[in-house]
Amino acid sequence: MPEMLSLSNDPILFISVMVAKILAVFIVVILIVAYATYAERKIIGRMQTRLGPTMTGPYGLLQPIADGLKLFFKEDIVPAQSSKLAFVLAPMMILVPAFITVAVIPFGGDIVIGGFTVPLQITDLNVGILYVVAMAGLGVYGIVLAGWASNNKYSLLGGVRSAAQMISYELAAGLSIIAIFMLSETLSLRGIVEAQSGSVLNWYVFSQPLAFCLFVITSLAEINRTPFDLPEAETELVSGFCTEYSSMKYALFFMAEYANMIVVSALTATLFLGGTAGPFAGPINILLKVFAFMFVFIWIRATFPRVRYDQLMFMGWKVFLPLALLNIVITGAVVVFL
Amino acid sequence: MIKEFIQGLSITAKHLLPGHSTTVDYPKQKLEPSERFRGLHRLVPDHDREKCVACYLCTTVCPAKCITVEAGEDANGKKYPTVYQIDMLRCIFCGYCVEACPVEAIEMTGEYELANYNREDFCFTKERLLK
Numbered sequence: 001m002p003e004m005l006s007l008s009n010d011p012i013l014f015i016s017v018m019v020a021k022i023l024a025v026f027i028v029v030i031l032i033v034a035y036a037t038y039a040e041r042k043i044i045g046r047m048q049t050r051l052g053p054t055m056t057g058p059y060g061l062l063q064p065i066a067d068g069l070k071l072f073f074k075e076d077i078v079p080a081q082s083s084k085l086a087f088v089l090a091p092m093m094i095l096v097p098a099f100i101t102v103a104v105i106p107f108g109g110d111i112v113i114g115g116f117t118v119p120l121q122i123t124d125l126n127v128g129i130l131y132v133v134a135m136a137g138l139g140v141y142g143i144v145l146a147g148w149a150s151n152n153k154y155s156l157l158g159g160v161r162s163a164a165q166m167i168s169y170e171l172a173a174g175l176s177i178i179a180i181f182m183l184s185e186t187l188s189l190r191g192i193v194e195a196q197s198g199s200v201l202n203w204y205v206f207s208q209p210l211a212f213c214l215f216v217i218t219s220l221a222e223i224n225r226t227p228f229d230l231p232e233a234e235t236e237l238v239s240g241f242c243t244e245y246s247s248m249k250y251a252l253f254f255m256a257e258y259a260n261m262i263v264v265s266a267l268t269a270t271l272f273l274g275g276t277a278g279p280f281a282g283p284i285n286i287l288l289k290v291f292a293f294m295f296v297f298i299w300i301r302a303t304f305p306r307v308r309y310d311q312l313m314f315m316g317w318k319v320f321l322p323l324a325l326l327n328i329v330i331t332g333a334v335v336v337f338l
Numbered sequence: 339m340i341k342e343f344i345q346g347l348s349i350t351a352k353h354l355l356p357g358h359s360t361t362v363d364y365p366k367q368k369l370e371p372s373e374r375f376r377g378l379h380r381l382v383p384d385h386d387r388e389k390c391v392a393c394y395l396c397t398t399v400c401p402a403k404c405i406t407v408e409a410g411e412d413a414n415g416k417k418y419p420t421v422y423q424i425d426m427l428r429c430i431f432c433g434y435c436v437e438a439c440p441v442e443a444i445e446m447t448g449e450y451e452l453a454n455y456n457r458e459d460f461c462f463t464k465e466r467l468l469k
């Protein structure tokens with residue numbers, strides 16, 4: 001096995017490979033974000049026995065580009081009573097954590113370039129999961145800031161709801177992952193993928209079905225996805241925290257929502273479904289798993305109504321949190337006694 | 339509870355299968371209106387000219403007062419409309435004119451795409467109604 005490529009043994013190659021990897025991942029994520037909006041409109045349309053977009057290009061395939069152009073040329077309104085800096089900062093603060101979380105997700109095995117081993121992952125942090133959880137926690141700042149800076153009661157309510165929701169669900173999500181690294185004995189996402197390699201039955205979805213369900217559901221709540229989209233509940237809060245936003249700033253919120261969906265899908269695939277393992281090449285395997293999760297998220301959105309706020313809190317604190325704790329206890333007992 | 343969730347998901351999944359769309363891809367694909375659909379009017383031609391005998395019954399019965407008729411006489415002394423005009427912006431497509439006509443000279447077609455750019459284009463003269 002050749003030596004691992006690092007900054008010390010070939011700086012120029014390392015930096016160029018790094019830039020190439022970052023660009024590749026960024027472009028792929030942006031493309032998925034763009035076409036996730038199209039897929040969502042098309043799939044939800046079909047599920048509601050409508051057609052979805054059909055007019056822009058064949059089968060409406062150019063719709064994301066048309067949407068992007070339209071939003072780009074719209075008037076950018078900053079409310080007179082808002083706090084300007086925070087108002088401009090908020091959409092970026094929500095988008096950046098969504099995008100940089102992808103950095104720790106392995107998207108393939110090792111390849112050899114110029115006599116060095118290059119892992120197909122932007123960076124392998126030995127505290128990978130902590131980083132992911134930290135970035136997820138950072139994402140809520142953007143929403144709260146947007147809600148507060150808009151100086152609008154609906155925005156503020158959306159922001160406050162989002163904060164409460166994040167606190168309630170991050171606990172259960174974090175606790176459900178603990179059971180994973182009790183089994184894998186590492187926090188690095190690469191290590192977790194390796195621990196699941198070998199056979200399909202090694203995937204943690206089979207040894208940790210409860211943690212898997214908990215993680216998917218609480219992640220949906222964490223990224224404010226239906227049926228937990230209370231921060232932007234149209235029926236009661238106009239548009240929640242993004243009520244006052246227009247033009248490209250609104251587009252950033254939109255992109256962040258879909259980027260978060262990609263992150264959660266990729267993370268679930270990595271933690272529970274063996275990450276890059278599968279019949280095809282590594283990147284294709286993980287992409288397929290991500291698409292499958294995105295489809296399920298869209299399917300859920302087309303099917304279920306939004307939960308009520310008290311139901312949300314009840315589920316977070318009285319159902320998911322005890323279940324996650326119970327799962328840790330059971331896993332601990334199995335790890336120690338078997 | 340789980341059973342209901344699965345039931346809901348299966349319903350939406352069933353709709354996703356091809357052939358379940360109730361929406362019609364409108365400009366490319368059009369639905370056939372029913373036989374009794376009340377669309378654009380048509381003056382029924384009889385040999386070389388319209389059947390209408392300019393009796394003014396349709397203008398009398400029209401609740402929207404959208405029909406303008408001016409009567410004239412031809413060489414044989416038969417009455418015919420020199421002007422027969424329907425203002426489509428006023429017409430409510432009630433079909434009373436068709437019911438009132440004693441000679442069945444006016445009928446309603448399935449034509450429903452009546453949008454236009456100028457007000458003048460909504461004025462349907464005798465020549466346009468005879469088509």
